[in-house]
Amino acid sequence: xxxxxxxxxxxxxxxxxxxxxxxxxxxxxxxxxxxxxxxxxxxxxxxxxxxxxxxxxxxxxxxxxxxxxxxxxxxxxxxxxxxxxxxxxxxxxxxxxxxxxxxxxxxxxxxxxxxxxxxxxxxxxxxxxxxxxxxxxxxxxxxxxxxxxxxxxxxxxxxxxxxxxxxxxxxxxxxxxxxxxxxxxxxxxxxxxxxxxxxxxxxxxxxxxxxxxxxxxx
Numbered sequence: 001x002x003x004x005x006x007x008x009x010x011x012x013x014x015x016x017x018x019x020x021x022x023x024x025x026x027x028x029x030x031x032x033x034x035x036x037x038x039x040x041x042x043x044x045x046x047x048x049x050x051x052x053x054x055x056x057x058x059x060x061x062x063x064x065x066x067x068x069x070x071x072x073x074x075x076x077x078x079x080x081x082x083x084x085x086x087x088x089x090x091x092x093x094x095x096x097x098x099x100x101x102x103x104x105x106x107x108x109x110x111x112x113x114x115x116x117x118x119x120x121x122x123x124x125x126x127x128x129x130x131x132x133x134x135x136x137x138x139x140x141x142x143x144x145x146x147x148x149x150x151x152x153x154x155x156x157x158x159x160x161x162x163x164x165x166x167x168x169x170x171x172x173x174x175x176x177x178x179x180x181x182x183x184x185x186x187x188x189x190x191x192x193x194x195x196x197x198x199x200x201x202x203x204x205x206x207x208x209x210x211x212x213x214x215x216x217x218x
Contacts, residue, residue, distance in 0.1 A: 003111035003112065004087035004088050004089050004111060004112060005087060005088040005105050005107065005108065005110070005111055006034055006039055006040075006085060006086075006087055006107070006110045006111065006112055007024070007039075007040040007085075007086035007087055007088060007090055007102055007105060008024075008026070008033075008034050008035065008037040008038060008039055008040055008105065008106065008107055009024060009025055009026035009037045009038045009039075009040060010023065010024065010025075010037055010106055011023075011024045011040070011102050011103075011104065011105045011106060012024075012102075012103045012104040013051060013054075013100050013101065013102060013103060014054075014100065014101055014102075014103040015054040015064070015094065015098040015099070015100045016098055016099050016101075017054075017057055017058045017059050017094070017096070017097060017098035017099075018053075018054025018055050018056070018057060018058070018064055018098060019054065019055035019056040019058070020053075020054050020055030020056075021054070021103055021104075022051050022052040022053060022054045022100070023051075023052045024040060024044065024050065024051060024102075025044070025049065025050050025051070025052075026038035026039070026040050026041075026044050026050070027044060027046075027049060027050060028040070028041045028042075028043035028044045028050075028080075028081075028083055029041060029080055029081050029083065030184060030186075031081075031184065031195060031196065031197075032080045032081075032197055033184075034107050034110045034199075035106065035107040035109070035110070037106060037107065039080055039085065040085070040086045041080050041081075041083035041084060041085060041086060042070070042071045042074045042083055042084040042085075042086065043083050044071075044086070045068050045069075045070060045071055045092060046068070047065075047066035047067070047068050048066065051066060051068065051092075051100065053065070053066060054066075054098070054100075057096065057098070059096055059097050059098070060096065065096075066094060067094055067095040067096055068092055068093075068094055068095075068100075069092065069093045069094070069095060070092065071084075071086060071090050071091070071092045072090065072091050072092065072093070073087070073089050073090045073091060074086060074090060075087065075112060078112045080197070081195070085112060087112065088102050088105055089101075089102075090102065110199075136160075136161045136162075137158060137159060137160040137161070137172075138158075138159055139156050139157065139158060139159070140156065140157045140159060141154075141156060141157075142155055142156070142157070144157075149176075149178075149179070150179070150209045151209060152179065152209055152210060152211050153208075153209065153210075154208075154209045155206065155207070155208050155209075156206075156207050156208075156209060157204050157205065157206060157207070158172075158174070158204070158205045158207055159202070159203070159204050159205075160172070160198070160202070160203050160204075160205070161201065161202045162198070162201055162202075163201060164201070165198045165201055166198050166199065166200050166201055167197065167198065168197070168198050169195055169196065169197045169198075170196060170198075171192055171193065171194045171195065171196070172192065172193040172196050173191065173192050174188065174191040174192070174193065174207075175190070175191045175192075176191055177212070178212065179191075179209050179210070179211075179212065180209075180210045180211065180212045180213055181193075181207045181208065181209060181210065182207065182208040182210055183205060183206075183207055183208075187210070187213070193205075
């Protein structure tokens with residue numbers, strides 16, 4: 001089965017009509033990451049906001065003014081919050097005549113399968129897989145030592161182990177009456193991480209422990 005690297009934020013992009021490389025910024029979602037970078041989707045297509053200009057345009061002989069169309073070669077069978085994923089072979093045309101493609105991707109290990117055969121294979125696998133099971137979840141410090149409970153202001157890892165959970169999305173309940181948590185800089189209301197998609201059968205999430213909101217003086 002053919003595989004392609006998943007496209008992520010801070011990837012460098014090349015326009016075949018531009019003089020400089022551009023940078024891809026992800027704003028379509030803020031929870032699915034690869035190698036600590038947000039995964040890109042088909043909605044990351046806004047000029048300047050998602051894709052920076054490419055220097056001097058060889059067509060106009062003037063500074064690049066992006067007029068982007070839609071991403072091509074996207075993957076509707078690999079969705080992030082109902083948006084198609086992008087890969088190393090995705091491309092987006094500029095209405096002025098340029099074609100923009102990934103040049104350098106800051107990750108080299110997370111792939112998705114491509115082609116109709118892979119879609120069929122995924123569907124077959126989903127049919128024969130047993131029900132997803134969460135076997136164990138526990139906390140560690142940044143050195144990987146298991147801890148029962150962290151302290152306010154401390155950074156910790158939540159480690160989740162399971163069977164057949166890769167690619168599944170669920171809400172994770174971290175309820176603790178003495179502590180609250182932040183994930184990716186966002187406060188977890190009611191200590192619940194909503195809509196988390198597992199990268200594999202063992203995931204490690206970086207959390208920050210904060211004081212409970214209901215204990216904060218106003």
